[in-house]
Amino acid sequence: MPRRLDGKNAIITGAGSGIGRATAILFAREGAKLVLADVNETNLGLVKEEIVKIGGSVVARKTDVSSEEEIKALINLGLEKFTNIDIIVNNAGISGVLDALEDQRSEEWHQIFDINVMGPVYATKHIIAHMKARRRGSIINIASVAGIMSGAGGNAYSASKAALINFTKTSACEVGASNVRINAICPGLIETGMTLPFFEYARSTGKEDRLGKYCELKRAAAPEEVAWAILFLASDEASYMTGQAIPVDGGITASMSVPGRKI
Ligand SMILES: NC(=O)c1ccc[n+]([C@@H]2O[C@H](COP(=O)([O-])OP(=O)(O)OC[C@H]3O[C@@H](n4cnc5c(N)ncnc54)[C@H](O)[C@@H]3O)[C@@H](O)[C@H]2O)c1
Numbered sequence: 001m002p003r004r005l006d007g008k009n010a011i012i013t014g015a016g017s018g019i020g021r022a023t024a025i026l027f028a029r030e031g032a033k034l035v036l037a038d039v040n041e042t043n044l045g046l047v048k049e050e051i052v053k054i055g056g057s058v059v060a061r062k063t064d065v066s067s068e069e070e071i072k073a074l075i076n077l078g079l080e081k082f083t084n085i086d087i088i089v090n091n092a093g094i095s096g097v098l099d100a101l102e103d104q105r106s107e108e109w110h111q112i113f114d115i116n117v118m119g120p121v122y123a124t125k126h127i128i129a130h131m132k133a134r135r136r137g138s139i140i141n142i143a144s145v146a147g148i149m150s151g152a153g154g155n156a157y158s159a160s161k162a163a164l165i166n167f168t169k170t171s172a173c174e175v176g177a178s179n180v181r182i183n184a185i186c187p188g189l190i191e192t193g194m195t196l197p198f199f200e201y202a203r204s205t206g207k208e209d210r211l212g213k214y215c216e217l218k219r220a221a222a223p224e225e226v227a228w229a230i231l232f233l234a235s236d237e238a239s240y241m242t243g244q245a246i247p248v249d250g251g252i253t254a255s256m257s258v259p260g261r262k263i
Helices: 018-029 042-051 067-080 106-134 155-178 196-206 223-234
Strands: 009-013 033-038 058-062 087-092 137-142 182-189 244-246
Touching: 009 018, 009 067, 018 033, 018 042, 018 087, 018 223, 033 042, 033 067, 042 058, 058 067, 058 223, 067 106, 087 106, 087 223, 106 137, 106 155, 106 182, 137 155, 137 223, 155 182, 155 244, 182 223, 223 244
Parallel strands: 009 033, 009 087, 033 058, 087 137, 137 182, 182 244
Antiparallel strands: none
16 A cells, blocks of 8 residues: 655654654654654664664754754755655754743843754755755644744744744745745644653642643643644645644634633
8 A cells, every 4th residue: 555655755853752753753654764863862863763663764863953064964964865855844943941031041042043943944945956956845844833822832932933934934935836835833732852841740740631721622632643744744645735834732723712711
C-alpha cells in the first residue's frame, strides 16, 4: 500500500523531543527520508535510533536553529544525502519566562526571537530557491495559539509566534506562484518537554483534571495529535492549501472564555 510521504525527503528541527519527535516517527512510518536536527544531541541520537529500528532512512545533525551557518550546513547535509528536500518542519522552539513586563530583559526577547522566528526565516531563505526550481515543496512552521490570542504564554513567546504566523503568510504569498506551500500549525496545550513542569506540578498536586480544561475538548493533547496535522500539510493531500495558520487546540481559539459562560 502506498504511504503518504513515499518518495519525499524532509528536514525536521527540534526533532529530539515532543512534537518534533512524534512528527519524525510518523513521517518515517509514512515513507519519508529524514534529516533531523536538535541542539540536544543525546535526544536527537535516541530518536534517530528509534527511526532506524522501524526501518526508516535518517541522518541527524546537532544544529542550533538560531545560527544561519548551522541551518545552511543542515540543508546542505540533506541535499548531499538525499539530493532533494521536499518538506521542512520548522518546529524547534523555546517558551521563555513569564516575568512581568517591567522585569523583562532584552536578552531574553532576542533569544526567543532568534530561535522561534529567525530559525524558520533562515531555513526558508536557504531552501526556497531549491523548492522554487523544482516547483514543489511544503514548509510547515510550528507556531502556537499563543500567537493568535493572549493567555497561553509570556509576551515575548506570544509575539514570536505571532511573527512566525505572519512570516508564514507573507512568504506563502511570495512563493505561491512557484507551487511552494507554506503553512503554520498552532498547537494548544500539548504534553511535551516544554510543558512537562506544568503536567508534573498538576499531577503532584492532584490537579491533573485541570490540564486543558478551558478548551472545548476539556483535555490536553499528546504530541502525536499535532503530528497528524503536520503530516497532512506535508503531504500532497494538502496540495491546495497555503498561507494558513491552523489551530490544533481542542477548540480553545473557537470560543471566548467569558466568565460565567463556561463550565
Ligand atoms: N507543548 C505545547 O503545548 C506547545 C504549544 C504550542 C506550540 N508549541 C511549539 O511546538 C514546538 C515544539 O515544542 P515541544 O512542545 O515539542 O517542546 P519540546 O521542548 O519537547 O521540544 C522542542 C525541541 O526543540 C529543541 N530546541 C530548542 N532550542 C533549539 C535550537 N536553538 N535549535 C535546535 N533545537 C532547539 C529542544 O532541544 C527540544 O528537543 C515549539 O516551537 C513550541 O513553541 C508547543
